[in-house]
Amino acid sequence: MTTSSSTAAYRSPWRDDETRALRDLALRFQDAELVPRLPEFTEQRQVDRRVWTEAGRLGLLLASVPEEYGGGGGDLRHDLALIEAEAERPGTEWGHVVHGIVAHYVLAYGTEEQRRRWLPRLASGELVGAVAMTEPGAGSDLQGIRTTAVRRGDTYVVNGAKTFISNGAQADLVLVVARTDPEAGSRGISIVAVETADRPGFARGRNLEKLGQHTFDTAELFFDDVVVPASDLLGGVTGQGFGQLMQQLPRERVLLGALAVGAMETAVRETVAYVKQRQAFGQPLMDFQNTRFVLAEAATKTHGARVFLDSCIQRQLAGELDGGTAAMCKWWLTDLQCEVIDQCLQLFGGYGYMEEFPIARLYANARVQKIYGGANEIMKEIVARTL
Numbered sequence: 001m002t003t004s005s006s007t008a009a010y011r012s013p014w015r016d017d018e019t020r021a022l023r024d025l026a027l028r029f030q031d032a033e034l035v036p037r038l039p040e041f042t043e044q045r046q047v048d049r050r051v052w053t054e055a056g057r058l059g060l061l062l063a064s065v066p067e068e069y070g071g072g073g074g075d076l077r078h079d080l081a082l083i084e085a086e087a088e089r090p091g092t093e094w095g096h097v098v099h100g101i102v103a104h105y106v107l108a109y110g111t112e113e114q115r116r117r118w119l120p121r122l123a124s125g126e127l128v129g130a131v132a133m134t135e136p137g138a139g140s141d142l143q144g145i146r147t148t149a150v151r152r153g154d155t156y157v158v159n160g161a162k163t164f165i166s167n168g169a170q171a172d173l174v175l176v177v178a179r180t181d182p183e184a185g186s187r188g189i190s191i192v193a194v195e196t197a198d199r200p201g202f203a204r205g206r207n208l209e210k211l212g213q214h215t216f217d218t219a220e221l222f223f224d225d226v227v228v229p230a231s232d233l234l235g236g237v238t239g240q241g242f243g244q245l246m247q248q249l250p251r252e253r254v255l256l257g258a259l260a261v262g263a264m265e266t267a268v269r270e271t272v273a274y275v276k277q278r279q280a281f282g283q284p285l286m287d288f289q290n291t292r293f294v295l296a297e298a299a300t301k302t303h304g305a306r307v308f309l310d311s312c313i314q315r316q317l318a319g320e321l322d323g324g325t326a327a328m329c330k331w332w333l334t335d336l337q338c339e340v341i342d343q344c345l346q347l348f349g350g351y352g353y354m355e356e357f358p359i360a361r362l363y364a365n366a367r368v369q370k371i372y373g374g375a376n377e378i379m380k381e382i383v384a385r386t387l
Contacts, residue, residue: 087262102129168219
């Protein structure tokens with residue numbers, strides 16, 4: 001995808017015919033299953049379960065998980081193709097990215113029994129996945145979590161509250177970040193998988209009303225003496241949770257960077273089309289120097305963001321992306337996302353403030369990107385520690 005003819009010669013090195021075909025399949029899926037029902041999904045603040053099962057049937061849920069576990073057998077590039085397709089249809093955001101993150105935790109750290117028990121059902125859409133990290137009193141500071149998982153015989157008893165949990169309203173498999181040893185600091189944190197169906201003590205709170213991402217459910221979760229088998233501890237070893245989270249974050253931050261760049265490219269494309277047809281003072285908006293300069297800046301920032309993102313993608317594919325560079329990717333690209341989309345919205349005038357216009361949805365959806373996945377202030381601290 002390119003934003004203008006000036007960057008038409010550039011092609012992301014990770015793209016190939018297979019990833020382009022997957023992106024096109026995802027676009028057809030969105031146009032059939034999501035776009036026609038956006039008003040309904042927006043009002044109910046989540047998509048229907050049919051979206052999950054149909055995506056699973058088409059192979060769109062775990063594209064980067066090995067085929068032996070029900071996935072598509074691809075890699076990071078295939079997940080990126082799906083993200084780019086979503087970015088091209090503002091308002092069609094749903095929880096497949098988080099769902100895929102859950103799968104990669106299971107793939108990377110789960111026992112073989114856990115992989116075979118959960119991954120095929122995640123791939124089919126039978127299970128919807130969520131990661132429960134954030135608490136009312138602990139966000140970016142994961143060492144501040146208070147949720148506990150206490151070993152009792154061959155079970156763990158989970159107690160605590162989580163908030164801002166993406167997919168929380170529908171999740172069937174929740175990876176709960178909890179303290180299994182309250183005295184051991186970060187070495188006392190583990191991830192316990194909770195299958196929510198008919199689980200006594202598990203409760204969902206509100207499906208939270210957010211500024212944007214209205215088709216993407218986000219909920220509170222409560223655990224009151226929730227008993228789970230000891231075999232559902234991710235990986236089967238206590239105290240590994242903090243390390244597991246840290247190891248997965250570079251990949252997750254590349255995905256957030258891809259969401260940012262895809263949204264920027266869509267914003268610039270939508271705005272160029274609008275200003276060429278919108279008239280003011282007897283001429284198209286594009287004929288005004290200010291319009292051309294604003295878009296020149298936005299296109300340049302977007303192209304620079306794309307090239308840096310592609311560099312991070314190549315390093316991640318090679319297993320060489322370090323935490324500091326991943327933090328740069330996350331904070332800089334999401335900051336640019338908000339900046340570029342704001343510039344573009346201004347050129348729409350009052351229409352840019354109307355939710356029926358894609359630019360308004362892009363604007364509302366962008367703001368949280370600087371918060372989740374590690375607040376951008378934390379990202380800058382990580383970068384500073386590498387200097």
